[in-house]
Amino acid sequence: MRRKQVTQLKILALVIGCLFVMLVVFHGNSVPSDLADQGSEGGNNMATGVSFSPPLGAGDASDRTEDPNELIDWHDYKAIEAERARQGPGEQGKGVHLDASENKAADDLFRVNGFNALVSDKMSLFRSLADIRHSACQGERYRRGLPTASIIIPFHEEHWSTLLRTVVSCIHRAPRHLVKEVILVDDFSKKSFLGDPLEKYVSAHFTNVRVLRNAKREGLIRTRIFGARNATGDVLIFLDSHCECNINWLPPLLHPIANNYKTVVCPFIDVIDFNTFAYRAQDEGARGAFDWEFYYKRLPLLPRI
């Protein structure tokens, strides 16, 4: 996937990038009772203005009598409405265009990151995104009883605002009790802000985010495995370190796993423009596959069985 190159940085969005969800341990339909209230502090200093509150009755641990198999609407309409009102650079998934006077600073950051990190810095960590899903998604219902997720985000020399936007968007657009934890796994980065300042930031703003560090450079897969070994949620979700998760991204990924623990799911992966950070669809969906050299390929969808 990363060979796809320069034209469009595969920063994922709508529903994340290169996201593979794997089931590790699935403890059944029970809903965890620790609805740890990260929301009252989580993200509020970031001027997000929006935080997720689960739909009434959605997975509420106090309602043990409710049927976990019942299909419910997981949308948080209050949060969706608040997001629609947001204005500013990059809001509603729009692109940002810089003044010519900023070209030098933009170029310097571009060389380090391979995308326009200065544009990223101008946008809120919780910028709003347009809801570009197929309209039928808006009416989809998912099980009330869903497993919890550990979201594992490996990174190496990631830019600050793109890394933090990944964390903020995956947490605040998901039902709080379903995100057991977010594990940032540092593959031996040297940038100083990814050291102590990152740990201070996540502990000041979240209660369910932690940072693990490799003792030497390990590469993507060993870094993912290190995160997975330390995860405590029912389901493992691997995200790239420069994603934005869009509306209602999590329940559709967990639902098929709740129905069959052998399921591995992959979301629609939209595109964030590498230069303007404009958010748009990639295509109408495809099957992920590998060729004989193990390069990632996208193949046409088959008729639905």
Ligand SMILES: [Mn+2]
């Ligand atoms: Mn990527």
